[in-house]
Amino acid sequence: MRRAGATGEGAVANGPVGRDAAGRDGAPTLLAVAHGTRDPAGPRPVRVLLERVRALRPWLPVAEGYAEIAAPVLEVAAAALRGPVVVVPLMLARGYHALIDIPGRVERVCPQAVMARPLGPHGMLAAALADRLGGPAAPGRGDAVVLGAAGSSDPAGIADVRAAARLLARRLRRPVPYGFVAAGGPALAEVVAEQRARGAGRVAVASYLLAPGFFHDRMAVSGADRVSAPIGAHDAVARLVLRRYDEARLRLCGAVPVA
Numbered sequence: 001m002r003r004a005g006a007t008g009e010g011a012v013a014n015g016p017v018g019r020d021a022a023g024r025d026g027a028p029t030l031l032a033v034a035h036g037t038r039d040p041a042g043p044r045p046v047r048v049l050l051e052r053v054r055a056l057r058p059w060l061p062v063a064e065g066y067a068e069i070a071a072p073v074l075e076v077a078a079a080a081l082r083g084p085v086v087v088v089p090l091m092l093a094r095g096y097h098a099l100i101d102i103p104g105r106v107e108r109v110c111p112q113a114v115m116a117r118p119l120g121p122h123g124m125l126a127a128a129l130a131d132r133l134g135g136p137a138a139p140g141r142g143d144a145v146v147l148g149a150a151g152s153s154d155p156a157g158i159a160d161v162r163a164a165a166r167l168l169a170r171r172l173r174r175p176v177p178y179g180f181v182a183a184g185g186p187a188l189a190e191v192v193a194e195q196r197a198r199g200a201g202r203v204a205v206a207s208y209l210l211a212p213g214f215f216h217d218r219m220a221v222s223g224a225d226r227v228s229a230p231i232g233a234h235d236a237v238a239r240l241v242l243r244r245y246d247e248a249r250l251r252l253c254g255a256v257p258v259a
């Protein structure tokens with residue numbers, strides 16, 4: 001298996017993803033692999049996101065898989081495919097799943113596959129985060145915004161979250177610190193408390209997650225006045241999925257159409 005870049009439950013999602021599936025001009029199948037969650041609502045944002053991907057590029061075969069907990073597990077999804085496959089990890093930063101777990105498991109089942117980079121960090125994600133923070137409850141001038149992420153023990157993953165916070169800060173034109181609800185860096189609750197101690201009127205957490213679940217629940221009890229919804233099925237994320245697919249497909253097929 002070759003890699004590009006440096007560095008919920010249910011059957012396979014709707015679409016032409018059987019063993020003999022092939023898109024227009026023999027386009028490789030896009031196998032999107034999310035983390036998975038025990039939250040019954042978790043897989044829905046992934047499926048809606050992939051429907052938006054299909055709407056942008058209707059001729060492209062798209063399959064769905066999960067690293068753990070939810071179904072179809074990635075081995076089942078990958079084994080159902082034949083021909084060239086590009087695996088896009090629906091991860092917002094580098095880390096164990098994106099760099100080691102998913103590539104290793106895909107290689108055992110689908111050795112011809114090419115791995116794409118994780119989705120983040122990217123300006124498209126910053127745009128989606130800003131949208132989720134918007135609306136009537138958008139942070140005011142005297143409020144603080146903190147990027148809330150799951151956390152990582154991988155220094156590369158921490159660096160990616162730090163970069164994502166910088167991108168969001170540039171988008172919002174205000175400082176954006178970051179915090180984690182799991183291991184690997186500053187605790188989100190401590191960062192929220194620090195912003196409040198510095199005089200912030202309200203503290204809003206921008207949820208750097210794709211779907212609801214355990215980590216989003218942890219953000220809800222971080223002490224923030226508001227926690228945005230997970231990024232979910234945002235149009236910018238759908239376009240970013242296709243961008244990562246296209247970057248990886250260059251290693252197989254040369255130039256590709258751009259949505």
